[in-house]
Amino acid sequence: MNAYDIIVIGGGVVGTSIARELSRYKLRIGLLEKEEELAFGVSKSNSGIIHPGTQNPTDSLKGKLCVQGNKLTRKICKELGVVFKEVGELIVAFDDSGMEELMRLKKEGEELGVPKLEIVDSAWLKKNEPNLSDKAAGALYAPTAGIISPYRFAYDLGENAAKNGVEIHLLTEVQNINLIPENSTAEKYRFEVSTSKGSFRARYLINAAGLFADEISKMAGIDNFKITPRKGEEFLLDKNDEHMTDHLLFPLPTKTSKGVLVIKTSDGNPMIGPTAKEVEDKEDLSTTDEGLEKVLSSVRKMIPTINSNDIIAYFAGLRPASGHDFIVRYEDKVPGLINVAGIQSPGLTAAPAIALMVRDLLKKNGLTLRRKIFFHRHRRKTVHLFAVPLSETEKLVKKDAAYGDIVCRCEMVSAKEVTDAIARGAKTLDGIKFRTRAQAGRCHGGFCTTRLLRILADETGKKVIDITKRGPGSEIVKKDRRDV
Ligand SMILES: Cc1cc2nc3c(=O)[nH]c(=O)nc-3n(C[C@H](O)[C@H](O)[C@H](O)COP(=O)(O)OP(=O)(O)OC[C@H]3O[C@@H](n4cnc5c(N)ncnc54)[C@H](O)[C@@H]3O)c2cc1C
CATH class of the missing domain: 1.10.10.1100 (BFD-like [2Fe-2S]-binding domain)
Incomplete structure (x- = not known):
């Protein structure tokens, strides 16, 4: 039987970030992923934005981890040879009440520690974002927003974690978790994890199973949160439109999402979206005419010239939401279990900061962390x-x-x-x-x-x-x- 100090369940950007962070230490680590490849869950279908930290309540965990994650992602991208482009974002307002809301968002962002926020006026916008509607009254400019390829980031984190000793088990679906009674084994394994590829033992279990984190937690004995998928439909435009905008463009946020955006992507094709609609089915990745209409009518308020003929592909992703904030906690009722759940947006941005928080929770709860003499920090950049x-x-x-x-x-x-x-x-x-x-x-x-x-x-x-x-x-x- 495979036995580890730590098992991470889930090979998305959060699981691979955690695995790589922990691979600095002298630990036996296994990562279990049900799909044939890493990043085939939520981490493959998102907007690829490394958010600066705006549009988050000042007392939220996601706000704090987003600001920290923005800094950490740049550093990790350098180490792993992942392209990070700092393009900046503009949250656009069209009238006086919108401008007041921008002031509130600026203050909130500054309290969270988002650097270099600035309110820009319509003259600035005409000069720096010429295709933006001339009805725009002003914008909140956050220059530290960036873009990356989300899946390449997760693959490279996974590859680097494996180079540092993490054993990655693909097509390995966790089906059941049994708690091993205390002192029944010399090495104090607490969990026996049954999977489609046999059984694994672990002292610590980190649940980073995205949309299925509630089901994994329930298997381990904690049944106090539910993941509700929130679907986001996105539409990719032709590469010829790469320079349609110079920044990421956001409208004012709604209660449940950051709104429908005009997105620059690290590979060039701009993207428009996402929608935000709660759905029941955790596998429902369908796109709809209704979603397309909503996206087109929303983005045309910002860029009136966007042409539906330029759409070359579309996809939907499901945000694994549980209430309004992230859950990252050590479960005292099931010693050894850490739940990392409800990692909706900005989870891609926050992933490296979540990994540090998990490391600290492990340390606080009895795990001795001894650094390896040699940690492979760098990875040779992939040629494209x-x-x-x-x-x-x-x-x-x-x-x-x-x-x-x-x-x-x-x-x-x-x-x-x-x-x-x-x-x-x-x-x-x-x-x-x-x-x-x-x-x-x-x-x-x-x-x-x-x-x-x-x-x-x-x-x-x-x-x-x-x-x-x-x-x-x-x-x-x-x-x-x-x-x-
Ligand atoms: C439309 C959309 C746009 C977004 N845009 C952004 C953005 O621009 N910036 C940003 O910061 N965030 C964004 N997000 C959020 C971000 O994508 C997520 O927060 C992040 O990808 C979550 O990563 P994860 O590793 O927690 O989940 P996942 O990537 O889903 O990883 C969980 C993994 O667990 C595996 N798994 C599940 N059950 C089991 C099991 N029983 N056994 C073994 N493995 C299992 C799954 O197969 C999956 O690979 C967006 C999300 C959506 C949907």
Whole structure:
């Protein structure tokens, strides 16, 4: 049986951040993830914004962790070679009462410690955000807002955690948790975790299971919160619109969300969304005409020229909400259990700060933390042809001809990038897409999918019929094509 000091349940951005942080210490750590790859839960479908900390109540945990997370994310991105672009955000107001609300948001942000907040007027906006509606009266400018690729961040955190000794178990669904009576084993394991891949033991259990954190907590004996999914539909625009805005654009926030945004993304394509609607089903990732209409009518108040013909893709994500704030707590009633739940937005931003809070809770509750003599802090930056100048591409092709073998023409992704992605852990077509952008362009993989299937089969030794889009049950080629 696998036995660990700590088991982290959930391989999203929160679980991988926690695993990487704890991998600095002399501990045996296991991470259990039910999907075939990391970051296939909420962490794959969000806006990729590293929020500055505005729009959070001053006494909230999420506000505090967001401000701290914004600083930490920059540092970790540098260490792991993840691109972080500090683009800044503008919360836009259209009338006097809106301007008053901006003053309130500024004061609230400053109390939380958000740096460099400034109210800018319509003249500033005309100069610095020329496509913004001329009806805009002013905005709250938060220059420290940034953008990253959320899934690449989680993959690179996971990869670095594994390099530092964390054992990652994929396709390992936690199905039951038994509490081991005290003193019944010499090593004082408190939990026996039954999964689809056998049993695991742990002294400490960290529940970072996103939408399913309430169910995991209940298995361990704590049944006092419920996760209510709040759906957000988002629409991606063509890369030609990359410079439509120079900042992230927000309307005034509503009671339940930050509103519908115009989003710059780290790979270039702007995005519009998300909606915010409570749903029952934790698997409901459908998009709707109603969502599209809501998003278009909302964003056109800020950028009137947005054209629906420029939408090339859409998706929905589910915020794992439980009330209005995050839950990060050591459960005294079940010693050894830490619940990390209700991590709705800004959970991507806050993840590194959540990891530090979990470390401190473990220390406070009896875990001895001894630093490893050598911790692999850095990771070599992944090469993306779409992000390097042509002169650099030429050098790369001279070094390895596979950089010149372009597999995805829409996004300029080479065979070398695809095989590198597979070597680093991609097992599915979506895993390749999130890591490299192959299939993420206008043709949605029309040109490259067959080639990608072949490369994945060759590199992994699998048959093409066994290659999936996102794990078991999503095979691409019909099983009766035995000849491939
Ligand atoms: C539309 C939308 C936009 C957003 N935009 C932003 C943004 O711009 N900035 C920001 O800061 N935040 C944003 N967020 C919030 C952010 O995406 C989440 O807070 C964050 O991704 C949560 O990460 P997580 O690791 O807790 O959850 P997840 O990524 O869902 O990870 C949990 C993992 O647990 C696994 N799991 C579940 N049950 C089990 C089980 N029984 N056994 C094993 N594994 C299990 C799941 O498969 C999953 O991989 C947004 C969210 C949405 C939905």
